[in-house]
Amino acid sequence: MTLTLGIDLGTSAVKCVALAADGAVVASGQSSFQTFREAPGQAEQDPASWVKATEDAVRQTMTGRDDEVAAIGLTGQLPTLVCLSGTEPQGRAITWMDARADDWAAGRLDEAFRQKTYELTGMPIDGRYLAPMLAHHRAQYPSSIDGILSAKDYLCCALTGVRVTDPSTAAGYGVYDFTTGQWDDGLCRHWVLDPALLPGLMPAASVAGRLGQDAARRLGLKAGIPVHAGAADSAASAYAMTGLEAGAVSVTTGSSTIIMDASIQTFLDPKRRYLLTPHARARVFGREMDLLSTGSSYRWLSELLGWPDGEIDRRATASEPGAKGLFFAPYLAGGEQGALWNPDLRGVLHGLTIQHKAADIARAYVEGVQFEIRRCIDILAETQPVTRIIIAGHATEHPATMQLLADILGRPVTPYTHVSPAAIGAALIAMPEMTAHRQDTETLTPSAAANIYDDFYARYCALFPRIAESRS
Known part of the structure; x- marks a missing residue:
């Protein structure tokens, strides 16, 4: 072979x-x-x-x-x-x-x-x-x-x-x-x-x-x-997951979360909310936003609560949509580079009371990360329709987290289950006859909870980054 x-x-x-x-x-x-x-x-x-x-x-x-x-x-x-x-x-x-x-x-x-x-x-x-x-x-x-x-x-x-x-x-x-x-x-x-x-x-x-x-x-x-x-890891991952398909957005979760689409047009953003990155193939560009610390903060929160890997996702299912009024802004890397390009942003846990349980904190954290992913995708959708979303990383191991993401985004979400889309993308770039690495995985569609999350998302955006900025 x-x-x-x-x-x-x-x-x-x-x-x-x-x-x-x-x-x-x-x-x-x-x-x-x-x-x-x-x-x-x-x-x-x-x-x-x-x-x-x-x-x-x-x-x-x-x-x-x-x-x-x-x-x-x-x-x-x-x-x-x-x-x-x-x-x-x-x-x-x-x-x-x-x-x-x-x-x-x-x-x-x-x-x-x-x-x-x-x-x-x-x-x-x-x-x-x-x-x-x-x-x-x-x-x-x-x-x-x-x-x-x-x-x-x-x-x-x-x-x-x-x-x-x-x-x-x-x-x-x-x-x-x-x-x-x-x-x-x-x-x-x-x-x-x-x-x-x-x-x-x-x-x-x-x-x-x-x-x-x-x-x-x-x-x-x-x-x-x-x-x-070869290419940058963001471009390689997106290439493996979407094959440069217009309207497809890759969400790659690791130490950070990278959101990226592909276009033959050079869409510069008047507010500089995303990077315009040369893609894995010539004359194609990716609009990229990087949430700095999603994987790192996931490990931090797990260690803080004394939980094994994956327990945050499992505990989050024990809470309810909206985490009983708790909101978690996951800006824990000392700034953010997603849709909010601001080095002064800091993490915020808002609405905490003695009635809240550890499961509510877990739910608020997962929702906070997914609200930031939605913030990024909504910006991409302003100038180019988003037709499908493919996600890679630890969330694909938790069906409830994947369904939550589909509900918060209000769009179908398809898991990409291989451990390293970037490495696959690097290999595909060296194989000019190949374009994408397809997987037969089930697409999750938004449930009835999607309508509820429109309201929670609006409340989250009203809070953040306003609270963080007022304290910076």
Whole structure:
């Protein structure tokens, strides 16, 4: 059997899948790595741990198989900064979760520059893009650095020795002009970024290089396998789940939740409420909104209440719609980047009384996350009809949570059950004859409770972010 490997360098683990020529997933593996949080706002990772986790995930995937690997596709977390000297990383990588550059960057962003950046890049710029990250943290790196890469691009370099990026990942550098397909000199000057530090640009489906001898030995593969440039994890996931179908919206839940559609038109939002991201294929764009801490806050709340994974969903069913008047704004990452692009937002539990039970808190949390998903989808629907919604992640394991989402959105919802749509998307990008990874799963339609949730959603929107803003 001839296989294509898809490798997803995610926020907490590397996931690998092997796809047959017909797109079927025949094997998978994954391996986690550490995030360092030694100071307020810090979130750093060791690039060497990414490479080791990639080796482990690929070997798990290929254990017991003697199939031929025809190609490798890549995707990864974004934006995450790696500084290089040659092909060697200099110090730790600063991940997209790191908030230390937020205030510093905000002081260098007036309204005119924010609007100019959005019109050129499609990005509502802040301190979590690579250019401002480097400008803020430059002193912690040696003066000898001669390049910067994002996480996926660094993995490509480690496998092939080539320093390149694709348009969807380039958007995370904060200086990529999607209108020209090139790095913008003016934006580079603003962030005091030498353009010579930036990687070469190529389409996501292009072959970036060939698997080197040493990398092949560590992965247990043959040298010379073509490694494709790949795409950002949001674009790769959406590509696997929707195949660029107009009107289809992918909702990918992990450490964060990514909402994304596809269009051949460049719909910039006058209020800068979403990112306009180059997609996995040329001349297609995705409108993207990222809820920063849904998976992270889910784990936090589970640990706070002493519950095992999945208990929040189970307990939520013991409460009632509207959680007995309790509302939970899930802005727990120190800001938000969904429909509300505001670094000052904070989590709020509103309406709490001694009559409320733990199940009500669980219900309010789940509803709060889903209200934010609806806020994002409603904005996308303002300029392009939303015909179907496909969701991936832990919610697909809980039928009641899936039905709740259909009711809150007021739209049919289809679960996508594979553990890593991003890794599948990376493999599909390296398979030009494939477009999407279809699954035979049942679509859930809104129930009678959908009408009730229109009122609860309106009350939620009236409360948030008004309360958070009044306290910021």
